[in-house]
Amino acid sequence: MKMSKLFVQTLREFPSDAEVVSHKMLARAGYIRKLTSGVYNYLPLMWRVLKKVENIVREEMDAAGAQELLMPFVQPKELWEESGRWEAYGRELMRLKDRHDRVMCLGPTHEEIITAIARDGLKSYKQMPVNLYQIQSKFRDEVRPRYGLLRGREFIMKDAYSFDTSEEGLDKEYLNMAEAYKRIFDRCGLETKMVQSDSGAIGGSVSHEFMVITDTDAGENDVFYCECGYAANSNHAVSKLPETVVDGKDYFKETKIIDTPETHSIEELSTFLNIPSTLILKSLVYIVDKKPVMALIRADKTVEETKLMNAVGGIDIRIASAAEIAELMADHGFDAVPGFIGPTGMKDIPVIADETVKDMKNFVVGINKTDKHLVGANLCDLNIEEIRYSDIRLVEAGEFCPECGKPLKVTKGIEVGNIFKLGTKYSKPMNALYLDKNGKSHPYIMGCYGIGISRTAAAAVEAHHDEYGIKWPISIAPYHVVIVPVNIQDKLQMEVAEKMYEDLKKAGVEVVLDDRDERAGVKFKDADLIGFPYRVTVGKTINEGLVEYKIRETGEVEKVTPETAVEHLVEIVKNIK
Structure with missing residues (x-):
């Protein structure tokens, strides 16, 4: 190709809306141009890169025994209703109607369609195991598209789906895909970590993400890891805590309500009472699927929102606003403002306590009265209608590995791939069955396996660049x-x-x-x-x-x-x- 004929226009400056290296570089170097929020034109240089990533993925998937197909981008509402995800998926699902008022969606993922395909074609145990994959554009109506190709609304993805007759068969294919992924990312010039993760809207019992470790601003997820091999992202990581003071018997001789004026923050309350924050029980209100949930956690720790959402079986979570907290307090006959709320008297609202709360004794907690706290308290003093315990704590670097006990380290990562053990999450509600050798019907045991094609290309830029531009790995260079x-x-x-x-x-x-x-x-x-x-x-x-x-x-x-x-x-x- 002669440069004089190459369709490329480099820019003098980085685009003003570009936040991360890959977005800045790809736009300035003439690879992409923004069409609208979260949607980009892939210009000839970018398309060459994407096709090379696709070809590497295709070669390794074929070598691993998977078969390629192509499914429609537009999907009917009825299939999503069968799986139960039409309402559950949330606002990221782009819904639309055709001229006949038939309700459709733009596919963010294809579990429903592939399950329907299997339901029509996989009738006998003799036809399995099988793994089917496609490489296709997806659309998710992200509330805040950002970071260029790393979090756009439209993107290119490889999604594969396996069908087995047993959990053992799924385990085998899961490992097969994990090994294929390692080869794919290695060939793309990317060093990745396979980390335990939350299954999110896809669902299933077990999932792992493949993360490109980076020190750039594009590292959207914290990855906690240990030299023993343990690795998990922040919404799935667990740890052992160092010993600390969680009994306030030396500070409080009796259980009583005291005045704590203007102590709206943990720091202010800790200073006012001259106690460590480990002796304060923090009460937070979240809105999960439009309903209030109260989370209890030791005040020196932070709630990990995905863990909390999973603990109550939700699909959407956010912290409650001051107005929502005021309304909740009023509904229960209280007038407390944030900083003074607590679980006492909170009826008809789920109360989820972190596992660390079990060990707390003679602590300080809000009593739903402004400028007042209960000190020397124990859980039995709080008149909680029902309390559920779950790990809802955000792990911190330096806490101890759950497997070997050594201190955990933390780094930033960009997710480029994921694998899930779906089990019967889709096959059972969609009545996707096969007959075993005795003629008895069973739902398929499924797995799904995704790679972000455009995301992988952007991650390569994050991992390979300098102040002058991109340093493409030769395997995916245009x-x-x-x-x-x-x-x-x-x-x-x-x-x-x-x-x-x-x-x-x-x-x-x-x-x-x-x-x-x-x-x-x-x-x-x-x-x-x-x-x-x-x-x-x-x-x-x-x-x-x-x-x-x-x-x-x-x-x-x-x-x-x-x-x-x-x-x-x-x-x-x-x-x-």
Whole structure:
């Protein structure tokens, strides 16, 4: 490809709305252009990258025994009602009607359709196990699309679904997919961690995410890990806590209500009473599926909202507003403001306490009276109608690994893939059955396995860049090499550049010849910004029979003959995994 013909327009500046490196780089380098909120045009360079990621995914999925198909983007409401997800999925599901008023949705995921396909085609145990996958655009109506391709509304995804007759068969396929994923991300030049995770709207009993570890702002999830191999994201991580003071017997000799004026925060209350925050029981009100829930946790710890939502079986969660808390207090005959609320007298509202609360004794807690707290309290003093215990605590770095007891470390990660053990979550309600060898019917045992194609490409930019631009791994780079003649008016430079260009093309190397009548500095800047893995510069040294050969990833530069440069590049491309 000649640069003069390549459809690419680089920008002088990063877009003003770009927050993370991949969004900034891909937009400025001419890979993507925003169409509307969370929706992007993939321009030719980007499309080449995406097709390469797709091909790697396709090769490894096929090698792992999966079969490719393609399902519709638009899905009928009826299938989602069968699974029970039509209402449960929430507002991220883009709903619409056709001209006949038939209600549809744009597919954010395809569990319902694939289960219907299997229901029609997998009738006998002899037909299983089977794994079916597709690579297709998805749409999720994100409330706050951000980070470019990392959290858009429309995106490209590989989603696979396995069907087995037993849990043992599912376990085997789950491991098969995990190994395939490791190979896929390795070939894409990404170092990933497989971490335990929450199943979210997909559902199922077990799930893992594949996270690209990054120190950039795009790291949206905390990953807690240990040298023993334990790893989990923040909404699934558990830990052992170091010993600390959770009995206030040395501070409070009796249980009583005391005045605590203007102590609206834990810090203010702790200072006022001169006690550690470990002796304060924090009471928080959340709205889960539009209904109030009270969470109780030791005040030095933080509620992990996904854990709390799962504890009550919800699908949507947010912290209650001051107005909602005031209304809740009024409904129960109280007038407390945030900072003074507690579980006492809270009838007809779920009260979920973190496991750490069990060990607390003689603590301080809000009593639903402004400027007052109950001190020296125990759970039996609080008149709680019903309390449920669950791990709703956000793990912190330095707490102890649940498997080996060593301190946990924390880092940031970008999710690029996930795998789920669905079991019968979809097959049972959708009556998707097979007959065993005795003629008895059973629901399929299912798994599902997703990879974000566009997300993987963006994550590669987050992992491989510098201040000058992208450093694509050669396996997914739009082109392998750019040849830059410094002066296109120089006959010798152009002859050598064009010969190398033709020789590389014939050898199967994807090459761009920058034949533009531009200053060398402009060409070099564009080459670095676009991220060609290799650059060959044909300049004045060609009079000595030499060209400049540069490796983008390392910045290493070497003077070699044109023939040597071609040989190196051909060999490198032959060895791409």
